[in-house]
Amino acid sequence: MDNCTGHSHFLLSAFLLTCLFGLSLGTELSFVTCGSVVKLLNVKHNVRLHSHDVRYGSGSGQQSVTGVTTVEDSNSYWSVRGTSGAQCHRGTPIKCGQTIRLTHVNTGRNLHSHYFSSPLSSNQEVSAFGEEGEGDHLDEWTVQCGGAVWQREEAVRFQHASTDALLSITGEQYGRPIHGQREVHAMMGPSQHSLWRAMEGVYMKPSESPLGNKDYSHPLHTEF
Amino acid sequence: MTWKSGRTCSTGFVLKNGYKTELLWTGRDFYKILGVSKSASVRDIKKAYRKLALQLHPDRNQDDPTAADKFADLGSAYEVLSDEEKRKQYDAYGEDGLKEGHHGSHNDIFSSFFGDFGFMFGGNRQGQQDRNIPRGNDIVLDLEVTLEEVYSGNFVEVVRNKPVAKEAPGKRKCNCRQEMRTTQLGPGRFQMSQEVVCDECPNIKLVNEERTLEVEIEQGVRDEMEYPFIGEGEPHIDGEPGDLRFRIKVMKHPVFERRGDDLYTNVTISLVEALVGFEMDITHLDGHKVHIVRDKITKPGARVWKKGEGLPNFDNNNIRGSLIVSFDVEFPETQLNDNQKEGVRAILKQASVQKVYNGLQGY
Numbered sequence: 001m002d003n004c005t006g007h008s009h010f011l012l013s014a015f016l017l018t019c020l021f022g023l024s025l026g027t028e029l030s031f032v033t034c035g036s037v038v039k040l041l042n043v044k045h046n047v048r049l050h051s052h053d054v055r056y057g058s059g060s061g062q063q064s065v066t067g068v069t070t071v072e073d074s075n076s077y078w079s080v081r082g083t084s085g086a087q088c089h090r091g092t093p094i095k096c097g098q099t100i101r102l103t104h105v106n107t108g109r110n111l112h113s114h115y116f117s118s119p120l121s122s123n124q125e126v127s128a129f130g131e132e133g134e135g136d137h138l139d140e141w142t143v144q145c146g147g148a149v150w151q152r153e154e155a156v157r158f159q160h161a162s163t164d165a166l167l168s169i170t171g172e173q174y175g176r177p178i179h180g181q182r183e184v185h186a187m188m189g190p191s192q193h194s195l196w197r198a199m200e201g202v203y204m205k206p207s208e209s210p211l212g213n214k215d216y217s218h219p220l221h222t223e224f
Numbered sequence: 225m226t227w228k229s230g231r232t233c234s235t236g237f238v239l240k241n242g243y244k245t246e247l248l249w250t251g252r253d254f255y256k257i258l259g260v261s262k263s264a265s266v267r268d269i270k271k272a273y274r275k276l277a278l279q280l281h282p283d284r285n286q287d288d289p290t291a292a293d294k295f296a297d298l299g300s301a302y303e304v305l306s307d308e309e310k311r312k313q314y315d316a317y318g319e320d321g322l323k324e325g326h327h328g329s330h331n332d333i334f335s336s337f338f339g340d341f342g343f344m345f346g347g348n349r350q351g352q353q354d355r356n357i358p359r360g361n362d363i364v365l366d367l368e369v370t371l372e373e374v375y376s377g378n379f380v381e382v383v384r385n386k387p388v389a390k391e392a393p394g395k396r397k398c399n400c401r402q403e404m405r406t407t408q409l410g411p412g413r414f415q416m417s418q419e420v421v422c423d424e425c426p427n428i429k430l431v432n433e434e435r436t437l438e439v440e441i442e443q444g445v446r447d448e449m450e451y452p453f454i455g456e457g458e459p460h461i462d463g464e465p466g467d468l469r470f471r472i473k474v475m476k477h478p479v480f481e482r483r484g485d486d487l488y489t490n491v492t493i494s495l496v497e498a499l500v501g502f503e504m505d506i507t508h509l510d511g512h513k514v515h516i517v518r519d520k521i522t523k524p525g526a527r528v529w530k531k532g533e534g535l536p537n538f539d540n541n542n543i544r545g546s547l548i549v550s551f552d553v554e555f556p557e558t559q560l561n562d563n564q565k566e567g568v569r570a571i572l573k574q575a576s577v578q579k580v581y582n583g584l585q586g587y
Contacts, residue, residue, distance in 0.1 A: 028434065035368060037365050090367075090368055105365065200385050200387060202365060204380065205436075207379075207380050
């Protein structure tokens with residue numbers, strides 16, 4: 001189902017162009033944009049990046065991040081946001097090589113990594129950290145992809161900006177209370193285990209703002 | 225000029241003799257149906273559609289036999305006027321001049337503004353008597369909006385990709401539960417064991433589908449306000465999908481600060497301007513200029529109150545708050561020599577003050 005309302009054979013408005021491309025992904029929007037909320041699928045292991053209010057029993061003791069097989073879990077949504085330093089306007093496409101934060105929608109914590117050992121495989125631990133979307137510089141990840149922007153159909157890698165390790169899954173599974181969920185960790189060196197694809201979600205389209213982005217730079221006040 | 229059916233057509237349309245489309249008499253005035261002017265922007269049209277769709281929906285007008293027709297007219301009007309090319313054709317040739325084959329489903333248009341699953345009033349789902357129907361999770365997303373969007377309003381298009389339940393061949397197990405079974409092993413000897421028992425249900429598989437939704441950022445919208453889309457949340461394999469809700473988050477602005485419907489801003493002026501007066505323009509959120517003239521002395525901390533230059537009120541867009549401009553003064557950098565100091569004393573003729581007091585008072 002798409003929002004095409006008929007057979008468009010005659011005119012080339014942007015609306016109708018989308019109908020010509022049919023039902024393939026990328027009909028409406030082929031790339032991932034700032035402000036989009038997505039589920040990330042690990043291509044090799046076919047599980048989605050997930051978090052929840054369960055903490056690691058070892059390592060940092062922070063909120064755990066796992067891979068789940070369920071497709072319809074709302075705890076697998078991550079918001080694609082800019083870093084605290086560089087503002088990213090809603091709807092702007094994410095460039096390859098750009099540094100972003102991935103914020104877990106339901107808990108407001110950011111995908112995070114640090115020099116702690118992961119519980120099952122002893123790789124680098126990946127956790128969810130921060131409050132209401134604000135954590136620290138260890139929340140930053142660089143999107144590695146082939147072209148100019150992060151295409152939705154493309155399998156991409158996420159490199160942790162501070163440690164250079166790549167977000168991966170190698171298949172180890174947890175027991176109770178999160179039975180069957182896979183361990184998510186970061187490791188050096190690209191492999192099939194570190195490929196991810198944007199799947200279900202709500203993608204923000206680039207919108208015409210009422211005025212366009214104006215430059216408001218003024219010298220800062222220092223007399224206070 | 226009126227047709228026999230009573231519909232009127234305005235001058236300026238080119239009419240074809242006796243030409244009738246498959247469905248209707250020619251000459252519907254789409255602009256009138258939507259209640260917008262001929263020069264309305266796409267945003268105005270979307271806004272009008274959204275407001276009228278809520279009012280004219282047949283579910284809401286069950287006593288009105290013409291409700292379905294009015295609603296269909298509304299859908300056609302929106303379909304044509306929201307599309308640049310179709311609108312151009314309509315403006316030039318009337319409804320007649322539109323090429324055929326574009327009869328879309330009004331439901332598609334409607335649900336891109338409100339979501340699936342028909343309608344809700346007062347937040348409750350209509351017709352859902354049985355609260356035992358399992359429901360998928362709701363998704364609540366923060367939607368960041370700029371102050372410019374709060375001032376002028378905007379429509380945000382989003383693409384929703386979600387799994388949709390589709391029928392599949394065969395059956396599947398559902399409602400699985402544990403039951404105790406008692407088997408007789410012999411006279412007077414029984415064994416109790418646990419058994420998993422399931423029902424049979426039609427097989428369902430989840431297929432990802434995608435469509436565009438339109439979220440309206442209404443003028444004057446406040447932080448934390450939510451725009452729900454029914455049925456656009458997570459699916460549930462045994463029940464109904466949950467809802468998708470956009471929660472508004474108004475971002476900080478480099479120039480204006482919002483307090484309710486009022487806007488606050490600061491301007492730094494030079495010491496000379498503060499003493500002799502000045503004239504200036506402040507560029508507002510939609511680009512128009514707010515003119516400020518001062519011919520008296522402007523003290524640091526002085527405020528100019530501009531009524532009607534604030535944000536539109538959410539409940540009544542015709543009421544606006546005020547823009548409050550606070551001034552601070554930048555002193556010259558260069559030091560004065562003795563001659564200049566004499567000059568300043570002579571011009572200002574202000575006696576020495578030197579009042580000593582506690583300025584902090586507990587802060």
